[in-house]
Amino acid sequence: MRRHPALRDALIAAIALVVLLLIPAFHRSPAFEDYVIRVSAMALFATSLNLLVGGAGMVSFGHGMFYGLGAYAFALLMQMTDLSLPVAALAAIAITAVGALLVGAVCIRLGTIYFAFVTLAMQMLFFSIIISWQSLTGGDQGLRGGIPRRELFGFELGSQLHLYQFCAVVMVLGLLAMRHIAASPFGATLRMIRDNETRAGFLGVVLWRARLTAFVLAGAFAGLGGVLAALFVSGAYPELADWPNSGQAIFAVMLGGIDTFLGPLVGTMILLALNDIVTRVTEYHGLVLGLVILAFALGLRRGLLDFLRLRRKGAKA
Amino acid sequence: MDLDALGNCFASSACVVTQTTSGLIVGMLLFLVAAGLTLIFGVLKIVNFAHGTFYMLGGYVAFSTLALTDSYTLAVVAAAAAMALFGVLFERLLIARVYGSNVLMQLLICYAVVLIFDDVVKIVWGPDFHAMGMPPAFQVAPLFIAGGVVPPFYAVLIGISAVIAIVLGLGLALTRIGKTVRAAAQNPSMVSALGVNTTLLFALVFAVGGALAGLAGALAAPVRSLSPGMGFSILIESFIVTVIGGMGSIAGALVAALVIGLLRGFGTIGFPMFTDGLTYVAMILILVTRPHGLFGREVA
Numbered sequence: 001m002r003r004h005p006a007l008r009d010a011l012i013a014a015i016a017l018v019v020l021l022l023i024p025a026f027h028r029s030p031a032f033e034d035y036v037i038r039v040s041a042m043a044l045f046a047t048s049l050n051l052l053v054g055g056a057g058m059v060s061f062g063h064g065m066f067y068g069l070g071a072y073a074f075a076l077l078m079q080m081t082d083l084s085l086p087v088a089a090l091a092a093i094a095i096t097a098v099g100a101l102l103v104g105a106v107c108i109r110l111g112t113i114y115f116a117f118v119t120l121a122m123q124m125l126f127f128s129i130i131i132s133w134q135s136l137t138g139g140d141q142g143l144r145g146g147i148p149r150r151e152l153f154g155f156e157l158g159s160q161l162h163l164y165q166f167c168a169v170v171m172v173l174g175l176l177a178m179r180h181i182a183a184s185p186f187g188a189t190l191r192m193i194r195d196n197e198t199r200a201g202f203l204g205v206v207l208w209r210a211r212l213t214a215f216v217l218a219g220a221f222a223g224l225g226g227v228l229a230a231l232f233v234s235g236a237y238p239e240l241a242d243w244p245n246s247g248q249a250i251f252a253v254m255l256g257g258i259d260t261f262l263g264p265l266v267g268t269m270i271l272l273a274l275n276d277i278v279t280r281v282t283e284y285h286g287l288v289l290g291l292v293i294l295a296f297a298l299g300l301r302r303g304l305l306d307f308l309r310l311r312r313k314g315a316k317a
Numbered sequence: 318m319d320l321d322a323l324g325n326c327f328a329s330s331a332c333v334v335t336q337t338t339s340g341l342i343v344g345m346l347l348f349l350v351a352a353g354l355t356l357i358f359g360v361l362k363i364v365n366f367a368h369g370t371f372y373m374l375g376g377y378v379a380f381s382t383l384a385l386t387d388s389y390t391l392a393v394v395a396a397a398a399a400m401a402l403f404g405v406l407f408e409r410l411l412i413a414r415v416y417g418s419n420v421l422m423q424l425l426i427c428y429a430v431v432l433i434f435d436d437v438v439k440i441v442w443g444p445d446f447h448a449m450g451m452p453p454a455f456q457v458a459p460l461f462i463a464g465g466v467v468p469p470f471y472a473v474l475i476g477i478s479a480v481i482a483i484v485l486g487l488g489l490a491l492t493r494i495g496k497t498v499r500a501a502a503q504n505p506s507m508v509s510a511l512g513v514n515t516t517l518l519f520a521l522v523f524a525v526g527g528a529l530a531g532l533a534g535a536l537a538a539p540v541r542s543l544s545p546g547m548g549f550s551i552l553i554e555s556f557i558v559t560v561i562g563g564m565g566s567i568a569g570a571l572v573a574a575l576v577i578g579l580l581r582g583f584g585t586i587g588f589p590m591f592t593d594g595l596t597y598v599a600m601i602l603i604l605v606t607r608p609h610g611l612f613g614r615e616v617a
Contacts, residue, residue: 109608
């Protein structure tokens with residue numbers, strides 16, 4: 001298997017997809033399906049963020065902008081045009097990629113901490129535009145009126161089961177695509193820049209071009225996550241583009257681990273499950289969530305998967 | 318957008334005075350919070366995301382102290398002292414454990430503290446907005462300056478903050494401890510090798526940062542309402558201030574805070590829907606033209 005990592009990844013993805021699709025055949029649980037749908041949107045978002053954070057050492061605090069942009073672009077395209085769902089989704093992702101290109105062109109030359117804050121400022125600027133451009137976006141009420149449910153290959157996304165299947169497929173394919181990017185020579189180039197940008201520059205890597213490409217790709221995949229989020233909430237709300245949402249993605253990435261590809265997925269699953277469980281038990285879910293995060297940060301000092309991987313390495317050595 | 322209103326405002330001295338004072342209020346509060354942030358970043362290279370929590374807790378401590386003792390002076394002192402202690406505990410118990418590990422880990426810990434204390438505030442003081450109201454000593458007739466109305470408390474707030482800016486600036490520039498702090502910002506291990514107790518120094522820096530934020534919270538309490546989320550919003554704005562000013566520069570924080578404050582003061586008239594947006598546009602413009610902020614030097 002070692003010689004065909006791409007094949008191995010595809011196999012893992014196929015198995016995961018089959019398992020996800022088979023679960024409802026044995027046991028229908030609206031809560032579980034709802035959970036998977038939310039995980040799918042958030043996991044794409046968090047993993048795309050980790051393309052930047054873990055893969056390229058670019059800590060963006062404003063990645064939620066592209067999640068929100070994808071959601072708004074998709075919802076608006078569906079409401080205002082007759083485009084079919086896949087076309088609207090692809091167009092929304094293209095719009096997000098253009099947005100990421102513009103933002104990235106301004107931000108990528110900045111140093112780490114300034115990069116973090118300018119991306120955050122860009123997101124907050126985008127957020128204020130959403131709030132103030134009421135005629136287009138519905139302002140702080142969000143884009144209501146729902147997304148017209150168009151059939152897609154016999155799928156009716158109004159039904160929860162079909163939305164679940166659709167999201168599962170998109171999530172697995174999206175993660176697989178990002179895995180390919182991370183494992184490609186381009187992904188290796190990004191890691192080299194992360195570890196030693198001077199040396200990467202000497203070796204002939206055009207730093208800004210590699211970084212900008214990474215930024216645009218990550219933005220596009222965040223946009224895909226936003227499309228799923230828009231389908232789930234059947235609209236688009238400013239909260240999707242607000243900064244706590246970026247924060248959630250950052251914490252999902254860090255809880256799961258930045259040096260392991262599936263870390264952000266695991267982190268998302270932990271974070272959303274924690275949110276769900278804790279909200280049910282107590283109204284002070286911030287208090288409990290905070291204590292759990294502290295236990296993670298002080299106990300493991302890294303994300304869960306990174307921690308497990310290091311332990312396994314330690315046991316072998 | 319309402320440029321006519323903005324033009325009319327500039328034509329009337331009353332409006333200019335009123336908007337300038339309200340801009341200065343915003344700017345000075347931002348400066349107090351941002352000064353602590355930038356000091357902590359300058360010396361410890363820690364981006365303290367929990368700084369807004371210090372500000373919030375300072376406001377609530379002042380609120381309760383005033384209710385108990387009826388003395389606003391005591392309330393301000395109590396808030397600053399309590400937050401100095403809180404800052405030291407925060408540094409010693411939490412942040413000190415992750416020095417040298419990933420910056421994101423520090424961020425995670427700060428986020429946890431923000432979440433925890435937002436809920437602690439909800440448990441202790443309730444989830445609703447609190448209005449502290451103007452302290453009795455300041456319930457007097459407003460001052461009139463060039464036709465503009467200026468409540469006396471505003472003048473006091475601006476005055477106190479200005480004094481603190483001067484004390485902080487001179488203290489860092491001239492006193493022995495200020496010089497040690499600046500040396501530690503340059504090269505902490507060398508300072509430590511020269512026999513300075515850097516552990517104590519780091520705790521001191523957090524104490525000063527905490528006290529400034531607590532003070533800002535106490536000063537803000539009479540003019541703004543208290544709510545569990547108040548730390549979050551000031552955090553973003555004061556980060557913008559530190560970043561525009563250049564991280565680690567107190568003078569930069571002061572200039573940037575005043576720029577942002579005045580931009581907001583007049584922005585509410587010219588661009589009522591887009592006041593927040595103006596701040597972000599300012600930040601983007603400044604960082605694109607000066608990537609290390611107005612007064613910043615190269616940092617990692």
